[in-house]
Amino acid sequence: MGPAVRVQGLWKRFGEQVAVAGVDLELPAGRFIGLVGPNGAGKTTTLSMVTGLLRPDSGRVEIGGHDVWQDPVAVKARIGVLPEGLRLFERLSGLELLAYTGRLRGLPGDEVDKRAAQLLDVLDLASAQHKLVVDYSTGMRKKIGLAAALLHNPQVLFLDEPFEGVDPVSAQTIRGVLERYTASGATVVFSSHVMELVESLCDWVAVMAAGRIRAHGPLTEVRGGASSLQEAFLELVGAGDRGEHHDLDWLGGGAR
Numbered sequence: 001m002g003p004a005v006r007v008q009g010l011w012k013r014f015g016e017q018v019a020v021a022g023v024d025l026e027l028p029a030g031r032f033i034g035l036v037g038p039n040g041a042g043k044t045t046t047l048s049m050v051t052g053l054l055r056p057d058s059g060r061v062e063i064g065g066h067d068v069w070q071d072p073v074a075v076k077a078r079i080g081v082l083p084e085g086l087r088l089f090e091r092l093s094g095l096e097l098l099a100y101t102g103r104l105r106g107l108p109g110d111e112v113d114k115r116a117a118q119l120l121d122v123l124d125l126a127s128a129q130h131k132l133v134v135d136y137s138t139g140m141r142k143k144i145g146l147a148a149a150l151l152h153n154p155q156v157l158f159l160d161e162p163f164e165g166v167d168p169v170s171a172q173t174i175r176g177v178l179e180r181y182t183a184s185g186a187t188v189v190f191s192s193h194v195m196e197l198v199e200s201l202c203d204w205v206a207v208m209a210a211g212r213i214r215a216h217g218p219l220t221e222v223r224g225g226a227s228s229l230q231e232a233f234l235e236l237v238g239a240g241d242r243g244e245h246h247d248l249d250w251l252g253g254g255a256r
């Protein structure tokens with residue numbers, strides 16, 4: 001089986017700022033993949049280019065063997081995306097949003113109804129299905145966004161910070177759905193800067209810093225001899241000694 005995603009020579013600049021500086025990456029199919037890196041590392045920019053939301057300055061991306069920019073329809077049929085800062089149709093109810101998304105995806109009406117009912121149930125949104133999305137909480141928005149991204153049963157699911165602002169119960173629910181999804185051979189790619197989360201969920205990771213991939217591979221390989229992914233990550237991104245500085249010696253109790 002070929003890689004789920006193949007990225008070659010990907011670059012993106014915003015004026016003087018180089019956000020993504022030559023990323024080459026092959027993401028294996030059927031894995032739970034974490035893209036980790038500090039704030040500003042270029043994770044969102046990379047995922048936006050990989051999913052066809054942002055045009056790269058140069059480089060190529062293939063998903064399931066299809067070029068994201070030359071064959072966008074084939075790619076979009078195969079992927080689901082939960083972007084950061086997801087915009088939803090606020091004046092639709094959760095159920096209406098799924099019905100609309102399903103029809104846009106070309107699914108027959110009765111199939112959409114069946115899948116929507118199951119997703120709402122599994123994601124614990126059934127009791128809120130007639131509520132307008134504008135009235136949903138942050139966690140509910142993530143869950144309805146996830147349901148919309150899964151409705152057409154994509155081969156690869158991209159999630160940008162899916163657990164940000166989500167309470168532990170909802171996080172567990174989301175996690176259960178994602179684990180079930182990857183167990184059946186699909187691929188999840190998600191970005192996060194929460195190492196514990198990545199370590200507990202992912203079996204394959206790519207570490208990004210300053211627009212480049214610093215390490216990638218099975219979790220155990222990337223972690224190497226370090227006691228945790230967090231420790232390996234701090235060594236990789238060269239921030240191991242951060243916090244040792246005494247510039248803030250005025251901060252805290254004592255003399256004002």
Ligand SMILES: Nc1ncnc2c1ncn2[C@@H]1O[C@H](COP(=O)(O)OP(=O)(O)OP(=O)(O)O)[C@@H](O)[C@H]1O
Pocket residue numbers: 014017018019037038039040041042043044045046193
């Ligand atoms: N539209 C834009 N215009 C200008 N600069 C941008 C734009 N988008 C991203 N950048 C810059 O590119 C760099 C990478 O940003 P990006 O959002 O991809 O990082 P990230 O790894 O997702 O960070 P975070 O974890 O904080 O979300 C940052 O320096 C950011 O300021």
